[in-house]
Amino acid sequence: MNKLFDEIKEIIRKYAFDKALVENANENSKIIIDLRINSARVVDIVLDIEEKYNIEIDNKSLEKIITIKDAMDIITSKTK
Amino acid sequence: MKRVVVTGIGVVASNGLGKTEFTNALINGKSRIKHIAELEELEFGCQIGGIPDISKSIFNSYIELYGMQTASLMIQYAVIAGLEAWLDAKLPIPLHDSKEVDYNSGAIIGSGMGTIDVYGNRVIPLTNNKNIKRLRSTIVENCMISGGSASLSSILAIGNQLTSNSSACNSGAEAILMAYERIKYGKATRMLAGSSEAYSVWSWSQFDALRVTTRKHNNEPEKGSRPMSESASGFVPSAGAGIIILEELQSALKRNAPVYAELIGGYINSGGQRNGGSMTAPSTEGVIKCIKGALYETNTKPKEINFISGHLSSTMADTLEIENWSKALELTGNNFPIINSTKSLIGHSLGAAGSIECIAAILQLHHQFIHPSVNCEDIHPQIEKIVNKNCIPQHTIQNISLNCIVKASFGFGDVNTCLIFKKLNK
Structure with a gap:
């Protein structure tokens, strides 16, 4: 589980102005609010996740991704 | 009427990255026109050109921080030249989360062919392949014609007029004149002014089709551009950006800025x-x-x-x-x-x-x-x-x-x- 968490953090890092916020994030960190990622960049984070795990995330699931854990749950459920 | 002076210079040219390298290249009469393999592969008539090398720019850290790596080269060249000019004029680059906006400074950054590289590489193939999602969230800012001035504003927090003009090969001089007039009439204190042109085979092919580029110097690239010569046989395409800081004279004097010249009109x-x-x-x-x-x-x-x-x-x-x-x-x-x-x-x-x-x-x-x-x-x-x-x-x-x-x-x-x-x- 920790590996997945680290991998998602690594993806989010690319879009962060404040890298330290991402470094110190936990699973419940909210991507836009806590990590101060520009909301438009969530589209890119989801694309990176799709490419990395070879899954497809539909628009409905996309809207549910608020925290890092939300992203982890979607990946886990789709890669089962 | 206000007087207008040049207080900063930034340049991305095929024979020099930055003011110092470019100045030395001019003094030494150095050309870096080269044979370009990609043009030969695509069977261009003119297979030579000038492409700036921005890989070693110290401003790439800003391009990375602001996520501009996928932007058109037109925008990347403009950001590099603009930031150099800004620092050269002894102006500070604000932190990304600063709150203050400089409403007295603006930018007019022109381009002839715009962001055609991004259209060719991504917009057209991905759209035609019904793969629109993969254009990603930055696609608009990566290819809007005003990308040069808008991207400079996102880094510099400048809040006067931000725009981009286009008048073919006249664009750069036009931008400078437009920015000059804005300061002359008291509507801005300081303007980033200039233009940028991306390297792109989809831009250069158009001039190749028109047969206005030289086809006679593919084996001796540095001899190809021969203005005023009897044996001139067409121009040699190149890419890059040039941006100056134009500033109202009193403002420049008050802050002890370097003054290169006065633009008298x-x-x-x-x-x-x-x-x-x-x-x-x-x-x-x-x-x-x-x-x-x-x-x-x-x-x-x-x-x-x-x-x-x-x-x-x-x-x-x-x-x-x-x-x-x-x-x-x-x-x-x-x-x-x-x-x-x-x-x-x-x-x-x-x-x-x-x-x-x-x-x-x-x-x-x-x-x-x-x-x-x-x-x-x-x-x-x-x-x-x-x-x-x-x-x-x-x-x-x-x-x-x-x-x-x-x-x-x-x-x-x-x-x-x-x-x-x-x-x-x-």
């Missing part, structure tokens, strides 16, 4: 594509009106002009341009000012030409030298009939006294700009 017009003028050729009447207009606006007498930085692109139009200068200034033979072509060293950087060449002219005025106009050992006999060949330097002239210089740019659409710079006389 200029003139812009079109020949209306009549009387010999066309979409691709300048009308003599239009060009002469433009040059005379600049002299009138700035109250300059032809005799005061020490140096002309021509448009001179290494085509058949060079002879006509010299004729037009001569008629407009009413000077011939030995009385004609010294004239050179920066395109002889960097090729024709299209929409970026006007601004990069303005910077070359400003640097020559500032450092009191004239760079060689290379590859015209065989000056066109028609040109020699009008001006003495000593007016066209084959070698660098050092320690020359320059006070008043003129730069002209012309573009498709029969559009012209003429700018006049002087050493600052407080």
Whole structure:
């Protein structure tokens, strides 16, 4: 589980102005609010996740991704 | 009316990244026009060109931080040149989360061909393949024509006018004149002004199709750009950006900013594509009106002009341009000012030409030298009939006294700009 968490953090890092916020994030960190990622960049984070795990995330699931854990749950459920 | 001075310089040119490298390349008459494998593979008639190398720019950290790596090269060149100019003018780059907006500073960054590289690489193939999602969230900012000025604002938090003009190869000089007027009329204190042109095969292929680029020098790239030469056979395409900081004189003096020159004014017009003028050729009447207009606006007498930085692109139009200068200034033979072509060293950087060449002219005025106009050992006999060949330097002239210089740019659409710079006389 920790590996997945680290991998998602690594993806989010690319879009962060404040890298330290991402470094110190936990699973419940909210991507836009806590990590101060520009909301438009969530589209890119989801694309990176799709490419990395070879899954497809539909628009409905996309809207549910608020925290890092939300992203982890979607990946886990789709890669089962 | 406010007086306007140049307080910062930033340049991304094929023969030099940044002001210092570019200045040295000019002094040493260094061309970096090269054979380009990609053009040969695509069976271009002209397989040579000038492509700036931005891989070592110190400003790439900003491009990374602001996620601009996927932006058009037009935008990346503009950001690099703009930030260099800003720092060169001794202005601070704010932190990304600063709150203060500088409402007195703006940016006009033009381009001739825009962001065609992003369209060719991503927008068109991904859209045609029904893969729209993969355009990603940054696609608009990566390819909007105003990307240069908008991206500079996201880094610099500048809040005056932000826009992008386009008038083909006249774009750079036009941007500078527009920014000058904004400051002159008190609507801004300071403007980033200039233009940028991406390297893209989809841009250069258009000029190749038109057969206006040279096809005779694929084996000797540095000899290809030959303005004013009898053997000139078309221009050599290139890419890059040139951006200057124009600033209201009192503001510049108050903050002890470096002052390279005063922009005393200029003139812009079109020949209306009549009387010999066309979409691709300048009308003599239009060009002469433009040059005379600049002299009138700035109250300059032809005799005061020490140096002309021509448009001179290494085509058949060079002879006509010299004729037009001569008629407009009413000077011939030995009385004609010294004239050179920066395109002889960097090729024709299209929409970026006007601004990069303005910077070359400003640097020559500032450092009191004239760079060689290379590859015209065989000056066109028609040109020699009008001006003495000593007016066209084959070698660098050092320690020359320059006070008043003129730069002209012309573009498709029969559009012209003429700018006049002087050493600052407080």
